[in-house]
Every structure is written in structure tokens, then in C-alpha cells.
Amino acid sequence: MTVPILEVKDVHAAYGPVEVLRGVSLSVEAGEIVALIGSNGAGKSTTLLAISQIITPRSGDVRFCGESMIGLRGDQVIARGLVQVPEGRRVFARMSVDENLKLGAYLRDDITAVADDLRHVHELFPVLKDRGGQLAGTLSGGEQQMLAIGRALMSRPKLLMMDEPSMGIAPLLVTRIFSAIRELNRGGLTVLLVEQNARGALGLSSRGYVIETGKVTIGGDAQDLLRDDRIRSAYLGD
Amino acid sequence: MQDYEVFLQQLITGLSNGMIIALVALGYTMVYGIIELINFAHGDVFMLGAFLALTLLGALGMEAWPSHWQLAGVAIMLLASAGFCGCLNWSLDRVAYRPLRRASKLSLLVSAIGCSFICTNLGLFWGGMPMEVFAGGVAAAAPKDFPQLIPQFNILGESAIRIVPADVAVLVVTVPLMIALVYLVKRTRLGRAMRAVAQDATAAALMGIPVDRVIGITFFIGGALGGFASVVYALYNNTIGFQMGYRAGMDAFTAAVLGGIGSLPGAVLGGLTIGCVRAMSDQYVETRWTNTIVFGILILILIFRPSGLLGSTRREKV
Ligand SMILES: Nc1ncnc2c1ncn2[C@@H]1O[C@H](COP(=O)(O)OP(=O)(O)OP(=O)(O)O)[C@@H](O)[C@H]1O
Ligand SMILES: [Mg+2]
Numbered sequence: 001m002t003v004p005i006l007e008v009k010d011v012h013a014a015y016g017p018v019e020v021l022r023g024v025s026l027s028v029e030a031g032e033i034v035a036l037i038g039s040n041g042a043g044k045s046t047t048l049l050a051i052s053q054i055i056t057p058r059s060g061d062v063r064f065c066g067e068s069m070i071g072l073r074g075d076q077v078i079a080r081g082l083v084q085v086p087e088g089r090r091v092f093a094r095m096s097v098d099e100n101l102k103l104g105a106y107l108r109d110d111i112t113a114v115a116d117d118l119r120h121v122h123e124l125f126p127v128l129k130d131r132g133g134q135l136a137g138t139l140s141g142g143e144q145q146m147l148a149i150g151r152a153l154m155s156r157p158k159l160l161m162m163d164e165p166s167m168g169i170a171p172l173l174v175t176r177i178f179s180a181i182r183e184l185n186r187g188g189l190t191v192l193l194v195e196q197n198a199r200g201a202l203g204l205s206s207r208g209y210v211i212e213t214g215k216v217t218i219g220g221d222a223q224d225l226l227r228d229d230r231i232r233s234a235y236l237g238d
Numbered sequence: 239m240q241d242y243e244v245f246l247q248q249l250i251t252g253l254s255n256g257m258i259i260a261l262v263a264l265g266y267t268m269v270y271g272i273i274e275l276i277n278f279a280h281g282d283v284f285m286l287g288a289f290l291a292l293t294l295l296g297a298l299g300m301e302a303w304p305s306h307w308q309l310a311g312v313a314i315m316l317l318a319s320a321g322f323c324g325c326l327n328w329s330l331d332r333v334a335y336r337p338l339r340r341a342s343k344l345s346l347l348v349s350a351i352g353c354s355f356i357c358t359n360l361g362l363f364w365g366g367m368p369m370e371v372f373a374g375g376v377a378a379a380a381p382k383d384f385p386q387l388i389p390q391f392n393i394l395g396e397s398a399i400r401i402v403p404a405d406v407a408v409l410v411v412t413v414p415l416m417i418a419l420v421y422l423v424k425r426t427r428l429g430r431a432m433r434a435v436a437q438d439a440t441a442a443a444l445m446g447i448p449v450d451r452v453i454g455i456t457f458f459i460g461g462a463l464g465g466f467a468s469v470v471y472a473l474y475n476n477t478i479g480f481q482m483g484y485r486a487g488m489d490a491f492t493a494a495v496l497g498g499i500g501s502l503p504g505a506v507l508g509g510l511t512i513g514c515v516r517a518m519s520d521q522y523v524e525t526r527w528t529n530t531i532v533f534g535i536l537i538l539i540l541i542f543r544p545s546g547l548l549g550s551t552r553r554e555k556v
Contacts, residue, residue: 054443078446090441092434094550103434106427107446155446 003066005030005190006051006082006159011060013050020046022214023060028159033181033191035201035222037235038211044194045087047211048161052084053077064159079107081158085165087194089148093137097128100136100147104154114154121150124180142173149180160184161192166200178204198235202226210235243398248517254405254474256513257412261467262490263497263505264419265327265460271500272436272456274343275335278350281487282357283327283461287319287468288478289364292384294318296371301385308387312473316411320465326357327461328454336450354483361480381479384472404474411470415463420502422459432456436500489516489532496536498549507547511535 004027013021020043028034038044049055051062053074062069064082072080092100101121105114122129125146131139136147145165152160162181166174178200185191195201202208202222210218210231218231225231239247262284269277295301300311334349366378373383393401423429434442435452443449471486472478493512497504512532519528539547 052444054440073448074443075446075448078444084444086441086444090438090444092437092441094437095430095433099430103430103442103445103447106431151445 002029004028005065006192007061007063008047008051009061009063011047011050011062012058013046013055014058015046015055019058020214021050021057024050024211024214024216025060026209026216026219028190028192030190031185031188032207033185033193033205035198035205035208036192036194036211037196037198037201037208039196039235042211043214044211045163046214048084048087048163048192048194051161052082075107078155081156082161083152083155083157083159084161085148085152085163087163088167089141089144091136091139091144091147091151093135095136096133097136097139097147098132100151101128101154104151105156107155113156117154117156121153124153124183125150142169142177145169145173145177146180149177153184157189159190159192161194163194164196165193166195166197174200198231199226239398244521247399248521249514250399250401250405252514252517253510254408254513255516256510257408258467258471258474258509259486259489259493259513260506260509261412261415261463261470262486263493263509264416264502265464266491266494267497267499267501267505268456268460270494272432272453273335273339273346275346275350276491277327277330277353277457277460278347278487279330279353279357280327280460280464281485281490282354282361282483283323283330284464284468284471284486284490285361285478285480285483286326286357286364287323287465288384288472288482289361289480290322291315291319291469291472292371292382292478293364293369295385295387296369300387305389312387312407312469315469316466319469320462323465323468324458324462327464328458331454331457336453339450354487358480358483361483365480379480381477384476384478386476388473408470408474411466415466416502416506419459419463423502428452428455492532492536496539496546498546501546501548501550504546504548511547 006028008024008026011021011024012019024043024047026036036044036047046055050057053069053072057070064080069077069082092103101118108114127143128147128150131143136144139147149162149165165177169177181191181193182204193201193205202225205222207220208222208225209216218225262281265280266277269275269280294315295311298311300308303311330353334353335346338346338349362378365372365382388404388407390402393403393406423432431442431447431452434445434447435449439449489512490509493508494505496511497506497508515532515535516528519531523531
């Protein structure tokens with residue numbers, strides 16, 4: 001049996017007195033795309049923030065490549081290759097596209113490898129090359145999402161967590177972004193994909209989890225989940 | 239003296255004072271830019287920098303040094319006060335502001351006002367210490383003479399308009415610092431990190447930027463600029479006192495708002511504007527009206543340009 005690259009064990013987390021995660025457990029194997037689906041306010045984003053140690057879990061453990069992330073600073077987590085593309089893109093609007101990409105490589109000083117990665121990001125999303133000098137805030141929503149993904153790739157992640165990359169984006173660009181995710185995965189990147197677009201996300205993934213009010217309630221093979229009656233009625237609108 | 243000569247003289251005074259105000263204003267605007275806090279203690283940190291300079295001057299007996307050595311003395315005071323004020327400002331953030339990062343902006347503001355009072359009182363205490371350079375025995379609250387280390391002669395020779403070496407010293411210190419600051423913020427990795435934290439601290443953290451450390455460094459740099467400014471101020475005005483932080487802080491804070499708080503060029507423009515308006519009002523109206531005129535202009539400008547002269551009116555697209 002292989003050791004999962006990411007293992008989240010019974011994580012509890014809260015904002016002040018309000019407990020939002022009430023026992024989240026999931027795991028991701030190297031090379032997989034895993035979907036995490038759930039409705040509004042279920043705790044998907046909070047789960048990713050707790051994994052990245054942006055918020056500190058009250059209890060439970062987050063293990064990445066066999067090492068516990070609990071107690072590490074955010075930059076230490078990223079330096080280990082556990083990176084996320086935040087919900088709502090959050091590009092630095094008043095900086096150029098180039099500067100945003102440079103910030104993605106903030107922790108790295110292997111200059112030649114950074115240049116290689118930049119070329120790779122430009123190949124994946126040519127628009128980021130054409131618009132290099134433009135302020136990020138002037139890009140369209142879909143282009144900003146590409147920038148957010150490109151920026152995260154610049155940190156050379158081992159596992160990339162994406163929080164609703166399809167949110168508020170024209171369908172054509174969603175297709176483009178999903179195919180980029182598949183391409184990245186073929187190139188060896190492991191992905192944890194948070195989505196409300198459950199059909200799209202499960203279609204892309206090998207496995208999936210469902211989170212409901214702060215608890216992972218269902219988990220399994222993505223194809224099985226797509227056929228599961230509870231999921232079909234609650235998340236696929238069938 | 240001809241009319242135009244009087245005007246030019248006041249302009250020179252205004253610009254020199256304006257550059258000093260601008261240097262202090264940069265400290266307000268940098269901190270505001272990154273955590274949206276008006277660091278009310280900044281003016282008092284500036285004041286303590288001047289006290290440190292005077293103490294050093296006395297302790298090393300700089301007044302008795304040969305004149306070309308005194309220039310080195312000035313450099314020592316500049317570096318010492320900058321380092322001291324930088325560390326002090328960093329400590330204020332570490333002790334009084336950082337624990338309140340997630341608290342309301344109002345709590346942070348109250349904490350800053352508290353820090354300001356504490357620093358003012360430190361200055362009062364310092365001024366009461368029995369030191370020869372404070373002209374021993376003079377009351378703690380009394381203004382202290384700051385010895386004239388820079389020679390007093392007119393660079394323009396016989397001209398009616400006076401430009402003294404102190405005017406040049408102001409430029410020699412402030413201009414390179416401002417250029418260095420802009421270079422740091424616009425062109426370096428640290429500067430990029432500072433702008434990223436200013437725009438979106440959470441997103442910056444997700445890029446691996448150590449947000450609290452970057453904020454701390456910003457406080458250090460702002461404080462250090464105030465430290466440089468305090469020595470220049472003391473050399474230019476030849477008197478310091480525990481209340482100078484309030485007065486200079488008020489001018490600098492106003493300059494920062496006038497120029498557009500958060501904007502570096504705005505702080506410089508605001509500082510120069512306030513320096514010149516003060517000088518002109520002192521000359522052509524009356525000294526006691528100067529504050530009224532300065533704040534009258536501030537209010538007028540803010541009515542027509544609420545975000546200041548160079549402040550951004552743009553809101554980010556989320
Ligand atoms: N900063 C915060 N302070 C307090 N409560 C919060 C905060 N952020 C989120 N919450 C609450 O935590 C719960 C989970 O939020 P979370 O953002 O993790 O949900 P989500 O599954 O990502 O939802 P969505 O699909 O809308 O993005 C919600 O009830 C939300 O109101
Ligand atoms: Mg969310």
C-alpha cells in the first residue's frame with residue numbers, strides 16, 4: 001500500500017467560537033486528481049486554509065509527504081510544495097502580470113529553474129505572456145484565474161489545491177482551465193480540486209469527497225460518486 | 239531685500255522644511271499603506287531620535303571636535319538615530335500592534351494613541367536626565383539647544399538671499415533616501431513583497447510571503463526614515479523638545495493625507511506643499527494664522543479630491 005502524499009486526519013477548525021470543521025478526513029495519492037465537493041458554506045475553503053496552515057486547526061493532523069504540517073508557518077508549508085490557488089483568484093490587481101508571476105516564485109532562488117517554469121506557464125497560458133506588462137486587475141475573470149494558477153505553479157508545487165477555479169467564469173474558459181488542469185496532472189502534478197461544479201470536477205478526478213457542514217460524509221471513486229443517488233440529487237441536479 | 243528676494247528666501251525655507259516633513263510623512267504613509275493604521279506614535283519616535291542624537295553628541299563631545307570631524311559626527315548621529323528609531327518602531331509593531339492584527343481597526347488606533355503617549359513621556363523623562371548637553375538643571379520639558387555643527391555661511395556669498403550649508407545638508411540626506419526608498423519598493427523582491435502584503439495579505443501569505451515579518455520590516459524602514467529626519471530637523475532648527483514629535487507629526491501626517499495616504503510620491507508632494515504654505519503664511523499673513531491656513535487648504539483639497547493629490551481612487555476588482 002502506498003503512503004498518500006497528503007493525509008488530513010479528523011481536522012477540527014473554527015473562526016472564533018464558531019466551529020466550522022467538525023472532523024475532516026481525506027487523503028490524496030501522488031499523481032491523482034481528487035475532487036472535494038460540497039454546497040455553499042460547507043467548509044471547503046476552510047479545509048484548504050487549514051491544510052495550508054493559514055488558519056490553525058484546533059485538533060487533528062495534516063500530513064504532507066509523511067511530515068506533519070501542524071505548527072509550521074505558511075511559508076514553510078509552501079516551501080515543501082503544498083500550495084493553493086485561492087478562492088476568488090486574488091491576483092494582485094495593481095501589479096503587472098509579470099510581477100504576479102514573480103511573486104509566485106517568492107521563496108525560490110534557483111533562478112534558472114524559475115525561468116524554465118515561467119516558460120512552461122507561458123506555454124500553458126499564452127495570454128499571460130502577451131499581457132505580461134498589463135495590470136492584473138485589468139484582466140478578465142478567466143484570465144485572472146489563469147494568472148492565479150500560473151502564479152501558484154511558479155512556486156513549483158508537488159500538490160496543488162485549487163479552490164473553485166470555475167467560479168464566475170465563462171463556460172468556454174472553464175473548459176480551457178479544466179483541460180489545463182488535466183494537462184498539468186499528466187505532467188505529474190497532484191491536484192486537490194475544490195468545486196461546486198460537481199459534475200465537471202468529478203469528471204476530471206479519479207476520486208472524490210463530499211463535505212457537508214464541516215464533515216466529510218462520502219468518499220470514493222469519482223465514477224461511482226457520479227452514479228450515486230444521494231450525490232445526483234444533491235449536487236448534480238438530476 | 240527686494241520683494242522677489244523675500245519670496246525666494248521663504249521658498250527656500252519652505253522647501254527645506256518640506257523635505258524634512260516629507261521624510262517623516264513617508265513613515266506614516268508606508269505603515270498606512272501596509273496595514274491601514276495611522277501610527278500616531280511615529281512623530282514621537284521621530285522626537286526620540288533627536289534626543290538620541292543630542293545625547294550622543296554630548297557623550298562624544300562632538301562640539302569640541304575639529305570641524306571636518308564634526309561632519310563624521312553628523313554621519314554617526316544620522317546612522318545611530320535611524321537604527322534606533324527603526325528598532326523602536328519595529329518594537330512598537332511587535333509588542334503593541336501585531337497582537338491586534340485580527341482585531342478591529344479601532345482597537346489598533348487606540349493602541350497607537352497609547353504608544354504615542356508613552357513615547358512622549360519617555361521624551362519628557364529623557365529630557366529631565368542630568369546631562370551636561372541638556373544644559374544641566376533646565377526643566378525636563380524645556381526645549382534643548384541643539385549645537386550648530388554645520389557651519390553658518392551664505393553659499394551665495396554676498397547675495398541677499400541666503401542658502402546655508404544646512405539647506406544643502408537637508409537635500410543631501412533626504413533626496414538619496416527617497417530615491418533609495420522608491421527603488422526598494424518598486425524594484426526589489428522585498429518591495430514586491432511589501433506591495434503584495436499591502437494589496438492582499440492573505441493572498442501574499444499563500445505565496446509564502448512571511449506577512450508579519452514584511453510588516454515589521456516596513457515599520458523598521460518607516461522608523462529609520464523618521465530617525466534620519468530627526469537629525470536633519472535638529473541640525474536645521476537647532477532646538478529640540480519632547481513636544482516636537484506632536485508638532486512635526488501633525489505636519490507630516492497632514493502631508494501624507496494631503497498627498498494621498500499610501501502613496502510615496504504623494505507624501506513627498508504633500509510635505510513640500512505644507513512646508514511652502516507654512517513659510518508663505520508666516521511671511522505674508524501672520525504666524526498665528528499658519529495652522530488655520532494649512533488645515534484650511536487640507537480640507538479644501540480633500541473636498542475636491544477625497545483621496546488626496548496623488549492617492550488612488552481606483553477600487554480593486556474582486
Ligand atoms: N473569516 C470567517 N469568519 C467567520 N466565519 C467564517 C469565515 N470564513 C468562513 N466562515 C464560515 O465558515 C463556514 C464555511 O465557510 P467556507 O468558506 O469554508 O465554505 P465553502 O464550502 O468554501 O463555501 P463556498 O462554496 O461558498 O465557497 C461558513 O458558514 C462561513 O460562514
Ligand atoms: Mg469556498
